[in-house]
């Protein structure tokens with residue numbers, strides 16, 4: 038059983054927005070806050086009751102807002118503080134919550150802190166970043182190249198775990214921790230209901246750890262400094278972290294830890310690939326097995342789990358392990374059913390609700406993602422441009438960052454101007470307008486699925502039992518609360534006969550109109566029943 042506070046959070050259904058690509062209101066080709074406001078009814082209509090905005094703070098945009106130059110101001114392209122105040126108000130008046138993206142590990146090198154810090158060793162910001170006369174180790178930056186950059190002005194190297202213009206903040210400096218506390222309080226006072234915390238595993242570093250020093254010695258102390266405070270004890274927090282086992286997860290999110298309320302665990306995000314840029318034949322079975330493991334462990338340890346398959350850093354899940362052509366609707370709805378009736382907090386990434394797939398581009402110049410371009414350059418040393426392009430097409434974060442296709446017109450109803458990033462290669466076929474008018478609408482399926490979940494407490498903290506066996510090519514699980522029991526059946530890739538070992542009523546939800554629990558299931562067919 039989850040503690041009361043965590044159980045309340047299972048009522049959240051979070052819709053993740055990549056503001057740059059969601060909706061442009063003023064024709065400059067870049068999504069913005071007014072664009073988001075104009076689509077709040079669409080999001081609420083889906084059944085979401087919270088929005089997580091990727092960073093919308095002042096930034097030169099080398100990493101699309103993950104390089105912040107002022108944590109208390111809005112990115113010029115996205116609008117003004119008045120727009121943000123309006124967004125908060127419009128969300129709250131619809132009974133929806135706002136989750137902001139906090140980027141504590143690094144700032145942009147154009148942040149005032151860095152501009153001061155590089156001036157010398159005896160100014161108030163001198164220790165805000167990690168400076169050294171020589172690189173302290175041979176870490177590689179996540180986006181390619183060394184993680185240490187020489188700065189002429191200061192005459193020293195600084196650390197950047199990501200792009201050269203994303204300098205790591207020095208969390209061992211108390212003033213940096215205080216700055217971040219003040220930033221959190223500033224946004225909570227403005228009305229933020231929670232935060233997603235970017236690469237939180239990196240804020241305390243162990244310089245001898247080859248994995249860029251993640252999970253350093255003071256990590257938990259620093260997280261508690263931020264979130265273990267009475268003033269913010271009501272907010273929802275979800276950290277991005279490379280946590281690999283349950284003990285580590287418990288150390289971050291145990292109810293008595295005073296740290297985070299939840300964490301994204303990425304174990305299941307490796308399905309369908311052998312590394313970030315290399316696909317691998319895979320089945321929904323791999324996804325099931327990883328999910329089952331984490332569901333059971335988080336349940337036993339009373340941890341609030343996060344339910345997600347996609348985000349702004351990932352190629353589409355249905356393109357990796359589903360059939361994203363003829364059975365796109367079936368794959369999208371089956372995977373969603375598998376995921377969102379489990380225990381935890383659902384996160385839906387923009388476009389997922391219309392069955393958005395990964396894209397394909399013939400020209401490397403169509404890509405924008407700093408990570409893809411960095412790795413492409415390195416790949417060229419090992420392979421032909423064609424092979425490298427193929428890999429980028431598979432793994433690029435731009436797969437998730439194309440402008441949201443609202444309709445099938447040339448600019449997809451996203452903008453009247455020139456979109457900042459090429460439209461998705463399949464946007465004439467996959468777009469909101471078309472999905473809503475189709476009898477195989479992914480959006481409408483999501484609506485029913487989410488309504489089922491939020492309308493029945495059994496899906497919040499009800500017990501979870503897995504009925505399918507490890508060798509089965511399907512997933513059957515039940516959720517039970519008191520004498521109420523629900524059965525979720527998700528078939529995988531092959532058509533097959535399935536017998537459900539429980540007596541069930543007629544289907545309460547299904548993606549292909551089935552009524553009975555037992556019988557032949559088509560590929561990716563799924564249905565939900567009440568046991569009688």
Ligand code: GLC
Pocket residue numbers: 100103104140199235236277349350
């Ligand atoms: C996280 C973000 C990613 C960003 C990186 C650096 O992984 O999700 O988009 O590039 O951190 O901030």
Ligand code: CA
Pocket residue numbers: 061062063064065066067068069114
């Ligand atoms: Ca705009």
